[in-house]
Amino acid sequence: MSPRLSLKYRIALVIFVLEVVMMAAVLWRTLSVSLESTITQEAATQEMLLELVSDLGSTALLTGEYADIQIYLEQVESKPTVERVHLVDVNNAVVASTQVTAVGRPLPAIEDTGERYWRTREIGTAAGTLGLLAIEFSNASLMQAYERARNLGIVIAAIGMLVIGIVGVLTGFALTRRLDRIAQAARRFAAGELTVNSGVHGGDELGALGQTIDDMVQQVAHSQEHLHEQSEQIRLLMDSTAEAIYGVDLEGNCIFANPACLRMLGHERDTDLIGRNMHELIHHTRPDGMPCPLDSCQMMLAAQRGESARSDQEIHWRADGTSFPVECWSHPMRRDGELIGAVVTFIDITERRQAEAALEESEIKHYSLFENANDAIYLIDPVTAGILDCNKKAAELDGYSIDELKQMTVMELHPEGERDALPENFRDVLERGSASGISGMHHRRKDGAQVPIEVNATIIEVGGKKINLSIVRDITERRRAEAELERHREHLEELVEERTNELTAVNRELETFAYSVSHDLRAPLRSINGFSQALTEDYAQGLDAQGRDYLARVIEASRRMGELIDDLLTLSRITRSEMHQEAVDLSTLAGEVMAQLREHQPGRRVEAVITPGMAVRADRRLLRVVLENLLGNAWKFTGNCAEARIECGCESIDGEPVYFVRDNGAGFDMAYVDKLFGAFQRLHSVDEFEGTGIGLATVQRVIHRHGGRVWAEGAVNQGATIYFSLP
Amino acid sequence: MEQRTILLVEDNPDDEALTRRALQQNKIHNTLFVVHDGAEALDYLFASGAYSARDADSMPEVVLLDLKLPKIDGLEVLRRMRADERTRLLPVVVLTSSNEEQDIVSSYRLGANSYIRKPVDFSQFIDTVRQLGLYWLVLNVPLPRQRGG
Numbered sequence: 001m002s003p004r005l006s007l008k009y010r011i012a013l014v015i016f017v018l019e020v021v022m023m024a025a026v027l028w029r030t031l032s033v034s035l036e037s038t039i040t041q042e043a044a045t046q047e048m049l050l051e052l053v054s055d056l057g058s059t060a061l062l063t064g065e066y067a068d069i070q071i072y073l074e075q076v077e078s079k080p081t082v083e084r085v086h087l088v089d090v091n092n093a094v095v096a097s098t099q100v101t102a103v104g105r106p107l108p109a110i111e112d113t114g115e116r117y118w119r120t121r122e123i124g125t126a127a128g129t130l131g132l133l134a135i136e137f138s139n140a141s142l143m144q145a146y147e148r149a150r151n152l153g154i155v156i157a158a159i160g161m162l163v164i165g166i167v168g169v170l171t172g173f174a175l176t177r178r179l180d181r182i183a184q185a186a187r188r189f190a191a192g193e194l195t196v197n198s199g200v201h202g203g204d205e206l207g208a209l210g211q212t213i214d215d216m217v218q219q220v221a222h223s224q225e226h227l228h229e230q231s232e233q234i235r236l237l238m239d240s241t242a243e244a245i246y247g248v249d250l251e252g253n254c255i256f257a258n259p260a261c262l263r264m265l266g267h268e269r270d271t272d273l274i275g276r277n278m279h280e281l282i283h284h285t286r287p288d289g290m291p292c293p294l295d296s297c298q299m300m301l302a303a304q305r306g307e308s309a310r311s312d313q314e315i316h317w318r319a320d321g322t323s324f325p326v327e328c329w330s331h332p333m334r335r336d337g338e339l340i341g342a343v344v345t346f347i348d349i350t351e352r353r354q355a356e357a358a359l360e361e362s363e364i365k366h367y368s369l370f371e372n373a374n375d376a377i378y379l380i381d382p383v384t385a386g387i388l389d390c391n392k393k394a395a396e397l398d399g400y401s402i403d404e405l406k407q408m409t410v411m412e413l414h415p416e417g418e419r420d421a422l423p424e425n426f427r428d429v430l431e432r433g434s435a436s437g438i439s440g441m442h443h444r445r446k447d448g449a450q451v452p453i454e455v456n457a458t459i460i461e462v463g464g465k466k467i468n469l470s471i472v473r474d475i476t477e478r479r480r481a482e483a484e485l486e487r488h489r490e491h492l493e494e495l496v497e498e499r500t501n502e503l504t505a506v507n508r509e510l511e512t513f514a515y516s517v518s519h520d521l522r523a524p525l526r527s528i529n530g531f532s533q534a535l536t537e538d539y540a541q542g543l544d545a546q547g548r549d550y551l552a553r554v555i556e557a558s559r560r561m562g563e564l565i566d567d568l569l570t571l572s573r574i575t576r577s578e579m580h581q582e583a584v585d586l587s588t589l590a591g592e593v594m595a596q597l598r599e600h601q602p603g604r605r606v607e608a609v610i611t612p613g614m615a616v617r618a619d620r621r622l623l624r625v626v627l628e629n630l631l632g633n634a635w636k637f638t639g640n641c642a643e644a645r646i647e648c649g650c651e652s653i654d655g656e657p658v659y660f661v662r663d664n665g666a667g668f669d670m671a672y673v674d675k676l677f678g679a680f681q682r683l684h685s686v687d688e689f690e691g692t693g694i695g696l697a698t699v700q701r702v703i704h705r706h707g708g709r710v711w712a713e714g715a716v717n718q719g720a721t722i723y724f725s726l727p
Numbered sequence: 728m729e730q731r732t733i734l735l736v737e738d739n740p741d742d743e744a745l746t747r748r749a750l751q752q753n754k755i756h757n758t759l760f761v762v763h764d765g766a767e768a769l770d771y772l773f774a775s776g777a778y779s780a781r782d783a784d785s786m787p788e789v790v791l792l793d794l795k796l797p798k799i800d801g802l803e804v805l806r807r808m809r810a811d812e813r814t815r816l817l818p819v820v821v822l823t824s825s826n827e828e829q830d831i832v833s834s835y836r837l838g839a840n841s842y843i844r845k846p847v848d849f850s851q852f853i854d855t856v857r858q859l860g861l862y863w864l865v866l867n868v869p870l871p872r873q874r875g876g
Contacts, residue, residue: 526742526824566826
């Protein structure tokens with residue numbers, strides 16, 4: 001609304017116009033009344049003057065003395081309204097006049113001009129006319145006075161109007177200021193502002209209006225909030241539901257669609273659907289590939305009739321041209337009782353269809369399993385033991401046809417001696433739901449032969465009815481196999497005994513062998529060594545340097561062979577000896593072994609670090625052999641080290657304590673690590689470090705006998721670490 | 728100093744020669760009497776059989792006994808010696824190739840005074856014999872003769 005047309009200006013304008021009209025009317029009326037009265041008064045004055053001058057004139061005319069009258073006329077002329085005065089005798093000659101030049105002349109033409117007009121009066125007596133008096137009056141001064149009065153009135157009126165106009169505008173402002181606030185509040189409210197407060201209060205009508213508007217705003221805000229909440233709930237519902245929902249008008253054009261609908265149909269925005277004919281878009285072709293015209297769509301027809309419909313035989317088409325089976329529901333949509341369209345919901349039932357197909361397939365499979373099972377299967381009434389159905393294998397087993405069997409009870413299939421126990425068996429299965437591996441029973445075939453069987457029975461529910469499903473296996477073959485197996489088992493025991501005896505003999509032989517190695521192999525070595533030494537000592541002078549060198553080699557070779565034999569014997573003894581597991585302080589044991597080594601070679605400076613308190617469970621003697629070998633190796637291979645260091649400790653690897661012996665000696669190449677634990681495997685030449693190559697093999701055997709693991713890490717010239725675990 | 732006899736029970740002539748040499752090298756000049764099997768050893772000790780003419784009262788100072796012997800083995804010899812009053816306290820050093828635990832244990836259980844394993848290395852053997860001689864022939868105070876002087 002433009003300010004020009006605002007209420008306050010209109011009020012001011014109306015007041016102003018009314019004022020102008022009223023003023024003009026009053027002024028006009030006042031002036032005209034005044035003018036009329038002035039004119040009337042003037043006319044009376046003129047009449048009076050005419051009368052007076054006529055009287056004087058008649059005298060003059062009678063006497064013929066015109067001097068006095070001439071003076072009198074001049075006096076008359078001095079009156080503002082009198083212009084000219086002529087006194088004419090009966091001969092029409094001017095006898096006295098205010099116009100000196102006219103005296104003695106005939107009366108000039110007397111004509112009214114504008115404001116001037118002539119008034120004449122015949123002067124006479126009863127005897128007759130004496131002459132004529134003509135006075136020219138002028139309204140000029142009168143009109144001037146009138147105009148002055150009029151102008152003054154207009155000025156006063158203008159001032160008055162100005163004042164009234166200002167007062168009107170101010171009044172308008174005063175009146176509309178609160179209205180304005182109400183109007184502004186209303187405008188802001190209309191613009192969507194819901195926290196508007198006009199602030200206009202009071203006991204008058206405007207106050208009531210302001211209060212009403214404020215109340216209305218509050219109510220609208222409240223209901224708008226409520227509406228917003230509701231629409232938010234609806235939006236959430238629409239957005240979150242897994243079902244696709246869309247709405248169509250009566251023509252079937254989409255008016256809304258929820259995100260699930262867009263997703264299922266492969267559209268990105270609801271604008272892809274809104275306005276489109278949904279049937280033509282997603283329901284145009286039937287599952288069999290035939291077109292599905294709109295006028296045959298039961299869903300749409302029902303919707304148009306205002307009815308609900310449901311179908312799970314439909315497919316919907318996606319944006320990319322693929323289709324999927326749906327179950328859909330259509331509900332009419334009404335506004336104020338009038339049908340305006342339909343809401344359609346649908347769900348993708350691909351998985352359901354697949355499950356149904358799978359179920360169908362599984363039913364076929366089950367049926368086929370039942371039909372072609374390798375076991376006889378009977379469906380039995382759990383109460384009467386009547387055979388309801390059975391498979392081909394059952395017919396084969398019993399020698400009856402399936403039809404014959406279906407006329408029989410299970411009782412008839414068992415030999416008489418077993419029949420008494422059957423009802424109890426049936427009750428038991430029915431109560432427990434299943435029974436497996438029931439054996440010791442027989443079926444009597446149609447030909448009279450008895451077949452040993454094993455029964456697995458389960459209670460299944462078919463259409464709410466409990467049925468005993470019994471799987472019966474002919475165990476004739478199994479019985480035969482079991483008998484066979486039994487015979488083999490007996491034989492096996494003999495075999496095991498035989499083998500044990502053989503093994504015992506071999507073991508004994510081995511011990512004898514070890515014993516004789518210990519004795520008999522060493523004896524000739526002693527001779528070789530001893531006599532060679534005797535030769536060097538007693539016959540050194542008979543030998544040249546080469547001869548003495550040869551003899552030295554013989555002595556050395558025999559000594560090494562002695563060591564080899566000893567180590568081999570140790571290895572063999574470790575394998576054979578019995579184990580006595582006990583709590584062993586590994587730290588103390590390691591300390592003892594180190595002390596032995598130091599005693600043996602007191603000249604060597606070796607720093608030994610042994611973690612205290614390592615408690616293990618092992619065979620003390622064998623563990624000592626392990627430590628002797630490991631620490632002995634460490635001692636040996638640090639022989640060339642300036643600052644030899646040997647460490648024996650424990651660390652936790654994957655929660656398991658792992659013990660280790662570490663040295664900073666010659667080490668080894670990890671490429672040969674798998675050779676390390678083989679008997680007679682050496683990674684150093686005898687010249688470098690002496691040894692037989694059996695030590696670590698022995699260690700490994702001992703650790704393995706304890707159920708532990710042993711492994712090594714090292715690098716050439718950077719020492720070696722041998723780890724072992726003792727579970 | 729009275730020459731005390733050392734009885735060596737050894738069937739292997741090489742070992743016999745080497746033992747003799749080891750004793751010599753250690754300046755042990757006691758009479759070394761050698762028998763070659765267990766039966767002969769018992770005959771010698773109890774002055775029976777071929778040795779019935781021997782003075783049964785004259786016992787060797789120490790018996791060096793091999794375990795693996797023809798006819799009667801060393802352990803049996805030891806058992807019989809310890810069973811007989813005359814030889815019950817006679818010092819017996821088992822001198823053998825065997826390092827089998829069972830032999831060591833049996834030897835001590837049957838009353839061997841010492842158990843020495845003959846090493847292959849002769850120089851070690853010499854050392855061992857030296858210690859043996861030092862102990863049994865020099866430091867050990869022999870039992871008083873049961874009869875006579």
